[in-house]
Amino acid sequence: MKFPWREIPALWRVGLALGLLAAVGVVGARVLPAETALLWLTRSGYWLILGAFALWLWSLTHVLPRAWRAFAWQKTDRWGALALVLGGIVLLAHEPAGFKILMDEIHLLGTSMAMHWQRAVFLPQQASGLHGIFELTAGAVDKRPVFFPFLVSILHDVAGYRPENPFVLNGILTFVLLALSYVAGRALGGWKAGVFAVLAWTALPLLGQNANGGGFEILNVVMILGTALLAGWYYRERDDWSLAALVFSGVLLAQTRYESPLFLLAVAAVMLLVWREERVVRLPWLAVLSPVFLLPVPLLSRVFEARPGSWELASQPGFVRVFAPENVPANLGHALVYWFGSGAEQPNAPLLSGLGLLALVAALVLLPRVLRQWRGQTAAVKTAYVFGGAVLLHLALMLGYFWGKFDDPVIHRLSLPEHLLFALLPLLVLTLVPALRQGLNATIALAALALIATGLPSMSRQATTRLYSPALDTAWRREFISARPEKDFLFIDQDATFWITHEVTATPVLQARLHPDAVAYDLHHRMFSGIYVFQRLDLDPVTGVPTVRPDDDLGPAYALEPVDERLFRFNLLSRISRVKAITPASNPAGAAAKSPDPQARDNAALEEWLKRLP
Numbered sequence: 001m002k003f004p005w006r007e008i009p010a011l012w013r014v015g016l017a018l019g020l021l022a023a024v025g026v027v028g029a030r031v032l033p034a035e036t037a038l039l040w041l042t043r044s045g046y047w048l049i050l051g052a053f054a055l056w057l058w059s060l061t062h063v064l065p066r067a068w069r070a071f072a073w074q075k076t077d078r079w080g081a082l083a084l085v086l087g088g089i090v091l092l093a094h095e096p097a098g099f100k101i102l103m104d105e106i107h108l109l110g111t112s113m114a115m116h117w118q119r120a121v122f123l124p125q126q127a128s129g130l131h132g133i134f135e136l137t138a139g140a141v142d143k144r145p146v147f148f149p150f151l152v153s154i155l156h157d158v159a160g161y162r163p164e165n166p167f168v169l170n171g172i173l174t175f176v177l178l179a180l181s182y183v184a185g186r187a188l189g190g191w192k193a194g195v196f197a198v199l200a201w202t203a204l205p206l207l208g209q210n211a212n213g214g215g216f217e218i219l220n221v222v223m224i225l226g227t228a229l230l231a232g233w234y235y236r237e238r239d240d241w242s243l244a245a246l247v248f249s250g251v252l253l254a255q256t257r258y259e260s261p262l263f264l265l266a267v268a269a270v271m272l273l274v275w276r277e278e279r280v281v282r283l284p285w286l287a288v289l290s291p292v293f294l295l296p297v298p299l300l301s302r303v304f305e306a307r308p309g310s311w312e313l314a315s316q317p318g319f320v321r322v323f324a325p326e327n328v329p330a331n332l333g334h335a336l337v338y339w340f341g342s343g344a345e346q347p348n349a350p351l352l353s354g355l356g357l358l359a360l361v362a363a364l365v366l367l368p369r370v371l372r373q374w375r376g377q378t379a380a381v382k383t384a385y386v387f388g389g390a391v392l393l394h395l396a397l398m399l400g401y402f403w404g405k406f407d408d409p410v411i412h413r414l415s416l417p418e419h420l421l422f423a424l425l426p427l428l429v430l431t432l433v434p435a436l437r438q439g440l441n442a443t444i445a446l447a448a449l450a451l452i453a454t455g456l457p458s459m460s461r462q463a464t465t466r467l468y469s470p471a472l473d474t475a476w477r478r479e480f481i482s483a484r485p486e487k488d489f490l491f492i493d494q495d496a497t498f499w500i501t502h503e504v505t506a507t508p509v510l511q512a513r514l515h516p517d518a519v520a521y522d523l524h525h526r527m528f529s530g531i532y533v534f535q536r537l538d539l540d541p542v543t544g545v546p547t548v549r550p551d552d553d554l555g556p557a558y559a560l561e562p563v564d565e566r567l568f569r570f571n572l573l574s575r576i577s578r579v580k581a582i583t584p585a586s587n588p589a590g591a592a593a594k595s596p597d598p599q600a601r602d603n604a605a606l607e608e609w610l611k612r613l614p
Contacts (some may be wrong), residue, residue, distance in 0.1 A: 029297025045121035356422025
């Protein structure tokens with residue numbers, strides 16, 4: 001189709017933006033060696049995400065006041081406000097705050113710690129405390145995108161560093177998600193439609209689990225929905241500030257989860273549709289320069305080149321490719337089990353899953369008619385189809401993923417974008433088919449029934465959290481720290497980052513196994529009130545005899561005394577032990593004892609200790 005431009009000169013800005021985007025992609029993903037790319041990310045990642053966030057907020061200051069006035073609040077919106085307040089309380093009240101999915105949530109917290117303390121993007125892996133000063137001594141760039149850790153680091157900046165700050169952020173984001181859902185529902189079908197969207201989210205136990213966790217899943221859905229709403233606003237207003245807000249929202253969304261850059265396609269599609277309808281290309285300078293702030297995306301992708309094990313293929317034996325079409329049939333079966341399963345271990349809402357899938361089929365059937373009448377459709381309908389299509393691309397990607405099993409306790413959370421469709425597609429269909437609009441009250445009743453019949457009982461049982469033993473391990477270790485608030489001990493653990501994020505001196509098991517002399521030095525000189533180790537032990541199904549897992553085995557140099565142990569799974573014992581003695585091949589513990597001068601002896605001991613930090 002011929003594109004009858006009226007403003008050809010503006011095309012050079014588009015060309016410049018595309019050139020910057022290509023340069024960012026080529027430099028970040030191809031030109032730089034992997035280690036150099038990660039070093040660039042470490043040093044510049046914080047400042048790039050800060051710049052993008054500041055420019056987004058600046059553009060929003062020009063958009064939100066007008067949007068607020070255009071919203072035309074009515075008295076009936078009080079019901080929506082009541083629904084989202086009560087919904088948020090329900091979601092936060094029925095699940096204990098804690099780290100739900102490991103290693104994701106601890107690693108996100110660790111990156112936020114480095115961003116807060118050093119304005120650098122890396123995951124602390126070793127740390128030590130000296131005279132009350134806690135220092136990060138070693139680390140590496142984590143594979144997880146940086147927007148969520150950045151927001152947590154802002155909370156650290158404002159309220160002081162606390163490991164619980166991710167829970168606070170997700171609690172706030174839960175209310176933001178419900179509010180945005182109400183706005184989106186209201187735009188599609190009025191205040192009752194907004195109430196349905198709020199109830200549809202409240203009835204989902206999976207949302208309650210993530211609302212009380214430390215992961216980036218809720219932020220991802222908030223950014224998808226927020227970007228879609230800004231797209232709808234731009235479709236309506238078609239001004240430069242609205243476009244800038246939309247573009248930078250897309251930039252931040254692309255740095256929220258691994259697969260989130262695909263939603264940039266929806267942002268680009270909305271821009272092209274508006275330009276086509278206007279027959280004018282308008283691209284403000286902020287939008288032209290926005291690709292620069294996407295540099296962390298290709299830089300971060302180099303983690304998988306530098307550390308191929310980051311794909312975690314070994315965790316699911318039998319798979320050789322991360323994404324493959326042959327994974328789709330099996331993963332689709334797992335998705336259906338999650339959406340409609342009746343087991344307590346599935347944090348789902350079967351009634352709403354069924355309604356959402358029916359609405360998806362109806363929306364696809366209606367698509368040809370919508371396209372024929374495209375110019376007459378509202379901005380809400382147009383953006384719903386564009387971003388709905390992007391969510392379907394997300395679903396296709398997840399179904400092709402080697403670990404895309406929605407019914408897996410670790411993977412449940414990846415289905416949250418699809419629940420965005422389940423919450424809003426029924427409203428889109430009711431909007432497009434006037435004869436069905438009288439069914440809105442019944443739809444609200446169905447959402448309320450889902451909340452009462454399955455949502456609240458499932459959230460109260462907390463089955464998903466209690467069946468996931470790593471989360472229970474983490475909660476237990478947090479209890480250990482709470483009982484020792486002075487934090488003057490050294491901990492040896494595969495997951496040393498957990499202890500570091502709680503400001504406890506820690507070192508990985510492998511490091512301690514390879515360098516027992518360094519730990520022996522700390523033990524001999526009483527550098528810590530105690531040296532502890534966390535281990536998991538497999539229980540023999542016949543004899544019940546526990547065997548330390550190889551990755552947790554410190555080797556023959558260590559003599560351990562069990563302090564506490566818990567059985568979180570019938571065949572897996574978790575144990576915390578105290579290091580009683582270490583007998584390495586060579587013990588340098590007395591290396592600093594030759595100095596007759598006490599001050600010199602102390603200085604030598606301090607220097608030796610610093611050299612031997614675990």
